[in-house]
Amino acid sequence: MAALVYAFGLTPTLDPDMGWHLGTGEWILQHGFPRTDPFSFTVAGHFWTAHEWLSEVIMRRLYGLGGYPAMMISFALVGVLVFGLVYWTCPRRPYIAGALAFFALLTSRFLWGARPQIFNVLMMAAFLLLIQGVRMRRFHWKFLYTLPLLVMIWVNLHSGYLLGLVVMVAFLTGDLFQIFVLHSEEGTLGEKGLAHFSGILILCLAAVGMNPTGYKILLYPFETLSSKIMQTTILEWQSPIFQHWNYWPFLGVMSLGAAAFLLFPPKRNIANFLIYAGSMAMGLFARRHIPFFAVAAIPMIALAVSEGFPVPAWVNRGSDVALTQTARTFRYLLNVFFAMVILVGVFSWTGYRLNHNPSAMEKSFPVKAFQFIKGNGAIARLRIYNEYVWGGYLIWNGFPVFMDGRADLYGGKFFFDYLFAHDLRGGAVGITRYLDSYGVDGILVPPGGILGNAFLSNPEWRLAYRDSTAVLFLRKVPFSVPPVTQSPERFYSPLKSNNLEGPRRPHS
Amino acid sequence: MTKRSILFLFFVTVLFCLGLVETVDSDLWWHLKVGESVFTHGIPRVDIFSFTAVGQRFIDQEWLSEVLLYLMNAWAGMPGLMISFAFLSVITFGCVYFTRAGLPLVGIPMTILACYSSKFLWQARPQIFNILMLAALLWLLQGVRDRKRSWRWLYVLPVLSLFWVNMHSGNLMGIVVMALVLACDAFQGGVLHSRAEGILRGVEIKHFAVVFSLSVLASLCNPVGYKIFVFPLQTLSTKEIQSFIMEWQSHDFHNPFAWGFLVMLVAGAMSLMLFPKRLDLATAFLYAGSMAGALMSRRHSPFFSVVATPVMIQMISSGITSARWRAFLSLEFSWNFPRGVRYGVFSLLAGLIFVGSFVWSQHKIAGYHRSISQYFPVKAVELLKGRGYSPKRVLNEYAWGGYLIWNGFPVFIDGRTEVYGAQFFKDYLDTMGSREFSPKVRGQLDRWGIEYCLLNARSPLRNALKMTGEWQEVYQDGLSSIVIRKPLPPGSAVKPEGK
Known part of the structure; x- marks a missing residue:
């Protein structure tokens, strides 16, 4: 199971934000916690909350240990840990719990990668294991006192710590209602546990302040959640489109949950309902929340299913049957053989995935285009308008960006204008004015896109570089530095002598 | 007059008011035209409404619904259509309410919620008959499964199928539901020997097997025979339809329209x-x-409401064990008011409900003209008709094809996507989404000999055409824009106006 989870979690490092996370990690290690934006030329110096600083330092350290392969392997192992915790939270291990925990992985897989959001899923799984473990009397209530420590770590890993607090409030409210209104303690924290849990919740709130921005972090998640432009334009904040196979496992878990609860009715538990329905609604609102539903719902579904199916006799028969020495030896050898097969499989798969990562990155990021920019000192000094999803890659390569995935930093107005210009909604005139206003001399966008096509016929711009991933257009007469007069022969450079008239400012 | 009757009057009125919506479904218009054609010339076998697919096979799988729509419109106009579909809302959700046993004060709010969550799709359109038929099917079937009525009632189902298949190809859903119930009940009763309540057993299951076979046979009694079963599968498997037509897409839960379904x-x-x-x-x-x-396609969420609401009503009702709560929720409590006061209050409430529903109906009916002008290019079409442009070749918005058909224009495209085919639809979407006058766009316009375009004022193509020297915008009114090919046709009377 662990090998399978690892194999599914071993994904290429294609998250568009990974670059700026690494860049921020690097910055923190060198200069300390940033208070303002150090990476863009459009909002440089603006106030910025690096709410994921600890994740970013961890990612940078991992990169330092072994580059992208180390990050891929580490986050695959985090996957093993997360779904191990889910498995451990489920009753009826190993079969039903194993199958359903794997289903949870399939549900979350589309979002898996080297990114701080994964720590949210990990922390959520740890929270649920601890709290549900105490509610199911598998752990002593004293274990709950680890929660403030988890919150302290979580708040520095990601602002998604708020989810942990919300989950705690849901458990507290649900169990209070169940104990004092419905007069049922079964499957709750119990009166004594609840008293401690209330105190622990206060300690957790106190622990939230232990981060570089203090209690301001309490407001940060709401800025993102209330930003209409982020919610409507950033893909992973949108509702899942169930016609895409990425979301079929989510659909499957919801359908399985409904069928399981109808056929094997669970015991009434208010808190479980709040967590189940709340995480389902969150997943339906924004696809990035789907893993939370998987982590929260699967143990509840496993509980229902396990109560519906009595343990078949054959499951435990193996330990009862007296085996001969030969049979035992054979079984031992067979197990060793299977373990070897699994290990070989894991190593082969790891090698295969690691080998293919660079080519996958080349297809997703402007790797060669950036090498071209770097190789031309004059171009490297220009202000270049970049595709939103490439900002992170450019930051990690030390290039000041027009925009990147830190949409909260840029603000709704900037983001809206960016998209307006990007989609040519203001026409050719609109984009020209927009680029002029930021003194942009180059644009780095995918070929065949709206901008990529529009600038091919723009007489004030020239195509300086093109490959299958990116095109670079340069202003024939740049704002900032003299135009490039030479470029390597292998690159397309339509620069003609009639453009060598020196720099000019279009509005001067 | 009792509190129960007042409550049910209120319930029926709410269902009626929720179902009374402005008729702005873009397909309504071509349904009316097809209904007229069926009524006057018989069921069409080929397309007669477009100039791009004229003569191509057209499976009119909704002919009976269209005739009913046409007759209602001819008899009582749009207000008549609106009111009749509001009554269908009452019948549909009445069936939902009575499908399974439950406490009235649980069932009524849940049914109103179900109706509200389906409201975004409620229009004068054949799809509504699918929801009605499914609700009726489940009401009948579940009544027999719960021993509320004799198994003989099952023999109504083939008749239902006969009507359903001629109203909409969604009849396949009814067949699937019957097959599922038959298989599950046979398995549960016959193989698992389950003692569960609410399943068909013994003689009932045998009769249901016969009823199922009869229903399948009845479904073949339609103008295209067995092909009616293939039609929904073609629609479901056409990627372009599933991806680009809004109501086939998944719900966007950021949109308040989806919140009823979320609830x-x-x-x-x-x-x-x-x-x-x-x-x-x-x-x-x-x-x-x-x-x-329902999660796959928002168009299917009313089916979830119809299927799931009775289940919820039954579960909540049976889960409430407190005698005091049960008495309250089933209205079995007494008010210690004098009889005269009680009647006075009830009469006042009944009067208020009647007046409220009347005012609401007047308000909705009065607003339909405005709604039509908000969604359809009424002024542009009047102008085009007045200037003799209706026979010319138009590139029109997909959602306006039906309105143009109703007004006698041969269209480029309309809501009958299956007539045009996937590739045509894809090319159309590429053309309409183009922000530049590319050779591909030019090729499309030339290929079909387009003489003018009737576009949404916010269409990217409008800007692209305006930027070329070959096309000229001659009219725009905030909703629509008419762009004609230059040079202006000799003798053309359309002059720039409305700018």
Whole structure:
């Protein structure tokens, strides 16, 4: 199971934000916690909350240990840990719990990668294991006192710590209602546990302040959640489109949950309902929340299913049957053989995935285009308008960006204008004015896109570089530095002598 | 007059008012035209409304609905259509309410929620007959499964299928539901020997097998025979339809239109987890399947409401065990008011309900003209008709094809996507989405000999055409824009105006 989870979690490092996370990690290690934006030329110096600083330092350290392969392997192992915790939270291990925990992985897989959001899923799984473990009397209530420590770590890993607090409030409210209104303690924290849990919740709130921005972090998640432009334009904040196979496992878990609860009715538990329905609604609102539903719902579904199916006799028969020495030896050898097969499989798969990562990155990021920019000192000094999803890659390569995935930093107005210009909604005139206003001399966008096509016929711009991933257009007469007069022969450079008239400012 | 009758009057009125919506469905218009054609010339076999697919095979799978729509419109106009579909809302959700046993004060709010969550799709359109038929099917079938009525009632189902298949190809859903119930009940009763309540057993299951076979045979009694079963599958498997037509897409839960459905999902989870009760295999499959269908396509979410609401009502009602609460929720309590006061209050309430529903109906009916002008290019079409442009070749917005057909224009495209085919639809979308006058766009316009375009004022193509020297915008009114090919046709009377 662990090998399978690892194999599914071993994904290429294609998250568009990974670059700026690494860049921020690097910055923190060198200069300390940033208070303002150090990476863009459009909002440089603006106030910025690096709410994921600890994740970013961890990612940078991992990169330092072994580059992208180390990050891929580490986050695959985090996957093993997360779904191990889910498995451990489920009753009826190993079969039903194993199958359903794997289903949870399939549900979350589309979002898996080297990114701080994964720590949210990990922390959520740890929270649920601890709290549900105490509610199911598998752990002593004293274990709950680890929660403030988890919150302290979580708040520095990601602002998604708020989810942990919300989950705690849901458990507290649900169990209070169940104990004092419905007069049922079964499957709750119990009166004594609840008293401690209330105190622990206060300690957790106190622990939230232990981060570089203090209690301001309490407001940060709401800025993102209330930003209409982020919610409507950033893909992973949108509702899942169930016609895409990425979301079929989510659909499957919801359908399985409904069928399981109808056929094997669970015991009434208010808190479980709040967590189940709340995480389902969150997943339906924004696809990035789907893993939370998987982590929260699967143990509840496993509980229902396990109560519906009595343990078949054959499951435990193996330990009862007296085996001969030969049979035992054979079984031992067979197990060793299977373990070897699994290990070989894991190593082969790891090698295969690691080998293919660079080519996958080349297809997703402007790797060669950036090498071209770097190789031309004059171009490297220009202000270049970049595709939103490439900002992170450019930051990690030390290039000041027009925009990147830190949409909260840029603000709704900037983001809206960016998209307006990007989609040519203001026409050719609109984009020209927009680029002029930021003194942009180059644009780095995918070929065949709206901008990529529009600038091919723009007489004030020239195509300086093109490959299958990116095109670079340069202003024939740049704002900032003299135009490039030479470029390597292998690159397309339509620069003609009639453009060598020196720099000019279009509005001067 | 009792509190129960007042409550039911209120319930029926709410269902009626929720179902009374402005008729702005873009397909309504071509349904009316097809209905007229069926009524006057018989069922069309080929397309007669477009100039791009004229003569191509057209499976009119909704002919009976279209005739009914046409006759109602001819008899009482748009207000008549609106009111009749509001009554269909009452019948449909009345069936939903009575499908399974439950406490009135649980069932009524849940049914109103179900109706509200389906409201975004409620229009004068054949699809509504699918929802009605499914509700009727489940009401009949579940009544027999719960021993509320004799198994003889099952023999109504083939008649229902006969009507349904001629109203909409969604009849296939009814066949699937019957097959699922038959298989699950046979398995649960015959193989698992389950003692669960609410399943068909023994003689009932045998009769249901016969009824199912008769229903399949009845479904073949339609103008295209067995091909009617293939039609929905073609629609479901056409990627372009599924991807680009809004109502086939998944719900966007950021949009308030989807919140009713979200509340239904949460209410479902609440019923299942807080009022647990073991139900039968068929119910579990129907619930989970209809939920999955609704999540895949927003168009299917009323089916989830129809299937899941009775289940929720039953679970919540049976999960409430307190005698005092049960008495309250079933209205079995007495008010210690003098009889005269009680009657006075009830009469006043009844009067208020009647007046309220009348005022609401007047308000909605008065607003339909405005709604039509908001959604359809009424002024542009009047102008074009007045200037003799109706026979010319137009590139029109997809959602306006029906309106143009109703006004006698041969169209480029309309809501009958299956007539045009996937490739045509894809090319059309590429052309309409183009922000530049590319050779591909030019090729499309030339290929079909387009003489003018009737576009949405916010269409990217409008800007692209205006930027070329070959096309000229001659009219725009904030909703629509008319762009004609230059040079202006000799003798053309259309002059720039409205700018």
